[in-house]
Amino acid sequence: MSDLSRFLDSLEGCRVLGVNPPVMDFSFFDLWAKPLGLLFLLGLLRKRGNEVYLIDCIRDSAASDKKYGRRVTARREIPKPEAYRQIPRRFWHYGLDVEGLASRVRSLPRPDLILVTSVMTYWYKGVFWCIEQLKDLLPGVPVILGGIYPVLCPEHASLSGADEVQTVPLPLPSATPAMDLYGRLTFGVALSSTGCPRRCTYCASSLLWPEFRRRDLGRLVAEVDLQVDLGAEDLAFYDDALLAAKEDHFYPLCQGIIDRHPGLRLHAPNGLHVREIDRDCASMLHRAGFKTIRLSLEGIDEINLEAGGIKATSEEYRAAVSRLLGAGYRPDQVETYVLVGLPGQKASDIAETIRFVRSLGAKAKLAQYSPIPGTPLFREVLCRHPEVQHEPLLQNNTVYSPFVSGEITAEELQHLKDLANYPG
Ligand code: SF4
Incomplete structure (x- = not known):
């Protein structure tokens, strides 16, 4: 080291x-x-x-x-x-x-x-x-x-x-x-906390940030001010757990942004924890100007629930979607990550999650599994595919499930993409 x-x-x-x-x-x-x-x-x-x-x-x-x-x-x-x-x-x-x-x-x-x-x-x-x-x-x-x-x-x-x-x-x-080294900015970024209190077996968050820590609010607001001064009209959050301890941290930050930068468009490209989305949270996301929200459902199949430590049940997801719609989001704005290609997962399980997401009007965004060194699930992957350890190219999410593990074939993957994307 x-x-x-x-x-x-x-x-x-x-x-x-x-x-x-x-x-x-x-x-x-x-x-x-x-x-x-x-x-x-x-x-x-x-x-x-x-x-x-x-x-x-x-x-x-x-x-x-x-x-x-x-x-x-x-x-x-x-x-x-x-x-x-x-x-x-x-x-x-x-x-x-x-x-x-x-x-x-x-x-x-x-x-x-x-x-x-x-x-x-x-x-x-x-x-x-x-x-x-x-x-x-x-x-x-x-x-x-x-x-x-x-x-x-x-x-x-x-x-x-x-x-x-x-x-x-x-x-x-x-x-x-x-950030000023860019000159003018077309978008800004923010990190309100590091790490995540959860421990999903496929995720590297705890390897990079062993503890979940929130950052100082005054500093965060100053960083947003600086980026808006540099021209940013959009701001993306990089947090792994943006909504953890939301009442003391996320809500005051949102209120600061609403007061100081009305009209700033906010984005949460990393998944939001479904369980945290109660009525107040959905309303705050909408009022603060979040245009991109992605929910971390990952899947309702057994393998997914186990790997993610039961991140969210179907009922919790259903309730979160309904609260977001109630707060003013259109169904197609409620994007939802569906994880594809975990060891042992079947294409039919993933299809079931996609259908469930779509049945609520939300939009499924497929995220292909990438085996990350040091994670518990990586060790499982190595038992069957030791070559993945020595050649990081094989850890590529585009490649791993259809071409290395073969657990989801390229044809099945295409079928799942079509299922997620067909209009209506
Ligand atoms: S909830 Fe998300 S960030 Fe946290 S451990 Fe799980 S996958 Fe990683």
């Missing part, structure tokens, strides 16, 4: 470049993605007297606008890695290409240190590519790799080409995220 927090704490008077690498995958949808951990760290380093810069390979390559402040990321087709050779899908490089990255690097002063962040384990190809380019463009400048991937796959991340790798999760720095 490697922890560079002391070294980072000691930095002063340095020029630090933060880099969010491109993504290489079959698909990539911008759900208000920003490298928030990196932005917090850059904010802290600046507060300590360092000069900071940012290259966001995703945002800096945005090709066109989408609804609610999001952008379509530029992409180009690239050859599939060997592990994906049999997958009948096209493979893409999303974000800045060689020339785009070189031009961004040349537009900035030469840094003393580069911090490269990362997200999904199965996006490591984009991370490796980025580090290789940075090493060519800025020879002699040390590169540190951080983010989620090296915490979950420390051994694999040692192959990244970085000089150092942060394999221990860093606590959230006590600083304002350096």
